[in-house]
Amino acid sequence: MSGIDLATRVDIQDFYAIEAELLDERRWEEWVDLFGPEVEYTAPIRVTRKSGSPDIVEEIGHFDDTKSSLVFRAKRLRTDVAWAEDPPSHTRRLITNLRIKHGEREGELAARTNFLLYRSRGDMGAYDLIVGERQDTLRRTEEGWLISSRRIIIDQSSMSTKNLGVFL
Template identity: 50%
Template sequence: MGVDPAIKAEIEEFLLHEAELLDERRFEEWIELFAEDARYEAPMRVTKARDAGPDIVEESKIFSDNRETLYIRVQRLGTEFAWAEDPPSRTRHFVTNIRVQPGDKENEYRVRCNLLVYRNRGDTPDYDLLSADRQDIVRRVDGGWKIAYRRIVLDQSTVGSHNLSIFL
């Protein structure tokens, strides 16, 4: 049942490193952390009655990317015309409450964390705060780690940001 504490520590370190790459805008390095068959998705939330079923609409996605489209997003940020991120957002990814469970495959682990992203732009002190339940599958590959699947469930039904030109 339990995961070896050493493995858990490695995975935590991996996720903190990943957050650092995002906050330092090292996207070309960040994308390398994703497995070739990775998926990156964020389903939408709606406001529903408590007993009326899940408030996550699985067919509706804010992000629905594979490794290839995720890389296109990174490439886009590398062009001179990605106005949404030029000047860039100042982001800070807070990755907490990390829970690690064994995955379906021997070399995979299910990792769930609470994610809080602070985002500020321009010369105003205004900021967006995006809070999410993040669910990853991380895979041991050649002694390192890759993200095989990422699911970001935002804690908002109306996203409180004028766009999502950042990664979560």
């Protein structure tokens, strides 16, 4: 067992449900407030290799953001130059399979969740499904939980989506 009490587990589940709601409702500025100032938000590339070889390439990625770049990206989505999201995507995030354990430092938790992102754009009936795992370090503050780091492992090595203009 993880040694995490039930109240904390429920609190973290609620935290992730609220995070998904903020993103699906395009409340990006509020979503960015869930991240600590030191945040590292990364999504390395997955590749297909023979057994025994690593299938994650850490040196390059879909995302490699800091708090300031997340703030910039969130603000940019409100402008008329965010072409990848104009018209905006309709999204629904399902966050499941929460696993929590104590983090490396006092007051931190290591959380892993699986996600499914449904994304549609326009009215042609086409949609994207993006699936993966998020590996977070959460830090408790006086205001609540903050995400100190997020590593996103996308299950697809070849994604059919035309762009990744949305947050995962």
